[in-house]
Amino acid sequence: MPNLILIVAMDEMQGIGNKGQLLCYLPNDLKHFKQLTTGHTVIMGRKTYDSLPNGALPNRRNIVISRQKDLRIAKCDVVDSLDSAFALCSSDEEVFVIGGASIYSQSLAHANRLELTKIDGRFESDVFFPSIDKQIWRCEKEEKHSADDKHKYSYSFVTYLRK
Ligand SMILES: NC(=O)c1ccc[n+]([C@@H]2O[C@H](COP(=O)([O-])OP(=O)(O)OC[C@H]3O[C@@H](n4cnc5c(N)ncnc54)[C@H](OP(=O)(O)O)[C@@H]3O)[C@@H](O)[C@H]2O)c1
Numbered sequence: 001m002p003n004l005i006l007i008v009a010m011d012e013m014q015g016i017g018n019k020g021q022l023l024c025y026l027p028n029d030l031k032h033f034k035q036l037t038t039g040h041t042v043i044m045g046r047k048t049y050d051s052l053p054n055g056a057l058p059n060r061r062n063i064v065i066s067r068q069k070d071l072r073i074a075k076c077d078v079v080d081s082l083d084s085a086f087a088l089c090s091s092d093e094e095v096f097v098i099g100g101a102s103i104y105s106q107s108l109a110h111a112n113r114l115e116l117t118k119i120d121g122r123f124e125s126d127v128f129f130p131s132i133d134k135q136i137w138r139c140e141k142e143e144k145h146s147a148d149d150k151h152k153y154s155y156s157f158v159t160y161l162r163k
Contacts (some may be wrong), residue, residue, distance in 0.1 A: 003113060005095065005105065006057070006097045006113075008117070010128075014128045019045060020051050023123040024153060026151050033060070037098065042097075043089075043095065049076065061077070065085055082103070112162045114134065115162065120154045138161055
């Protein structure tokens with residue numbers, strides 16, 4: 001079984017998106033996301049796929065989960081369940097679940113690592129990351145970044161490992 005990693009950017013209320021979009025633009029977070037996920041499989045819900053500005057993410061195997069029969073998406077494998085997504089990448093070393101909320105909550109129990117970007121702010125959100133039980137997860141690493149001219153909010157990259 002691969003290492004299953006959930007990667008997400010969330011605000012102080014664990015909000016992750018609003019009206020189908022991300023909460024804010026943090027270029028360093030996008031770089032961090034690209035650095036971690038490039039060369040690996042990324043699994044996402046169909047709504048998250050729809051939110052991507054340029055379709056499938058390059059240099060990654062993209063798996064999209066949807067209940068729609070006969071849905072075809074260029075440069076993506078479309079499957080009808082999380083189990084089918086896992087089956088497609090069972091020989092990978094690392095697999096990243098990249099959202100959204102519904103896919104995070106269905107996959108958290110299977111994950112062994114969380115890569116969180118904690119944004120220091122509170123935004124209007126209509127989707128949330130599930131709660132992280134500190135009995136199950138321990139913080140392995142935390143890297144703080146201040147706000148600057150390109151980043152309106154300060155933020156931290158935080159890694160949790162399953163205990
Ligand atoms: N902050 C972050 O790091 C981050 C990351 C990713 C996404 N987001 C945000 O999260 C929001 C989207 O999240 P969301 O929860 O609304 O949608 P989502 O999880 O991206 O996609 C939901 C869709 O996935 C399919 N699906 C879900 N569970 C399934 C299952 N068990 N079997 C088959 N298909 C299944 C369905 O597609 P069909 O309707 O096609 O059947 C469902 O409508 C957006 O605002 C996005 O910007 C934030």
